[in-house]
Amino acid sequence: MIHYRPLGPIAAISFDLDDTLYDNRPVIQAAEDKLYAWLAERVKLREDSRSYFQQWRQRVLKEKPALRHDATASRHQALLLGLKALGVPQAQVLADAAMGHFLAWRSEGDIAPEVHQMLAYLSGRRPLIAISNGNADVERLGLGQYFKASFHAGGSRRMKPDPDLFVAAAQHLKLTPKAILHIGDHLDDDIQGALLAGYQAAWYNPKGHSLRQHPRGRLLPHFEFGALDSLQQLL
Missing domain, CATH: 3.40.50.1000 (HAD superfamily/HAD-like)
Structure with a gap:
């Protein structure tokens, strides 16, 4: 010391x-991998899903700066808007379910x-x-x-x-x-x-x-x- x-x-x-x-980096990486795999089993995603939803998150934070203080809300909103932009039916229901799974996966740290x-x-x-x-x-x-x-x-x-x-x-x-x-x-x-x-x-x-x-x-x-x-x- x-x-x-x-x-x-x-x-x-x-x-x-x-x-x-x-170490949080591999935890988030693994959680995001599971998230996009889970979504891909249910809807057709873009090949660049990670960067696509990251761009939506940056857009959310730019338009709603207060959400930079809420990691859950900003990611949830990015998922919702990104799915809507892809024309996914029932995007709200899917985003809600996906976020619930993500929160479980992101707490699987070793x-x-x-x-x-x-x-x-x-x-x-x-x-x-x-x-x-x-x-x-x-x-x-x-x-x-x-x-x-x-x-x-x-x-x-x-x-x-x-x-x-x-x-x-x-x-x-x-x-x-x-x-x-x-x-x-x-x-x-x-x-x-x-x-x-x-x-x-x-x-x-x-x-x-x-x-x-x-x-x-x-x-x-x-x-x-x-x-x-x-x-x-x-x-």
Whole structure:
């Protein structure tokens, strides 16, 4: 661990999910592969289905900027509009069903044994909360037993680094923000967001990136670390 600021008392710990507790890129890739295969069994899709629906999602976000804070709603809307543009009958019904399947598939992450061990250790000593910009389900991921609650962007709650999720988690825990340590891999979303919300913050940096390589991360974490199991030294 590399310490930058003195740590205060830690009454609870919040965790980012995607790319902190597991590698999210292959999870999303596999979920999208299953999504387009499922749709192709029911309707005729274009050969470039992935880029086609990605373009629709970009269009949705351009026309409705507020949806950038809701990964589920923006993808759902892109599916619906893309299917309608293809002339698919009952596009709404198909988009609804496809999105339900996608949400299940995107929560099929492979969680390493050491992550389970670390969360089991910490959850026996402090309450844990999940705070995520994405839409992974901690129960489907097999992590539900460790977390008291999970908070996701969407609806009225904006994505990190906006404070909405951090505020909601602190209110749920009935703790002042400075009593909570947030752990995440993203210097903007996790570290800057947590610090501006009054949390303590720890940067998970397994690839050993330099803080100088991330000029957008304007605030120093309390510490950085490269191995999740080292968190057991905290408590």
